[in-house]
Amino acid sequence: MMCPKCGLDRAHRSHRSFLDWGLSLIALKPYRCRDCHHRFYAYKSGSMSAKMRTPEERRVLKLRRRIRWKRTRGELVLYAISSLIFLAVLYYLLQQRVTGG
Numbered sequence: 001m002m003c004p005k006c007g008l009d010r011a012h013r014s015h016r017s018f019l020d021w022g023l024s025l026i027a028l029k030p031y032r033c034r035d036c037h038h039r040f041y042a043y044k045s046g047s048m049s050a051k052m053r054t055p056e057e058r059r060v061l062k063l064r065r066r067i068r069w070k071r072t073r074g075e076l077v078l079y080a081i082s083s084l085i086f087l088a089v090l091y092y093l094l095q096q097r098v099t100g101g
Contacts, residue, residue: 001042002054003033009054010034 001011014032023030028041053061 001031001057003031003036003038004040005038006033006036008033008035011040014039 002009003011011031011033014030016030020030023041027043029043030039031042032039
């Protein structure tokens with residue numbers, strides 16, 4: 001993470017205070033520069049703080065988002081298929097009761 005004050009790539013995640021816990025609800029994370037000790041907030045995902053990310057960090061974040069989307073898409077497909085199977089079994093069981101009674 002690059003410091004907005006000095007422009008060096010020496011910032012790291014800082015410890016959170018009480019206020020920081022509230023800001024984490026909107027995805028703002030505290031960072032502190034190792035050189036100038038400037039404390040600042042940036043979005044963890046990097047979407048709003050792209051100028052503070054190095055090109056390598058942006059590539060890593062993009063790759064993580066792509067992997068996360070593939071996993072989410074696979075889970076959605078699995079839930080859809082299992083829901084269709086459940087509905088088919090339920091339909092079959094209800095048809096058996098109606099015609100058998």
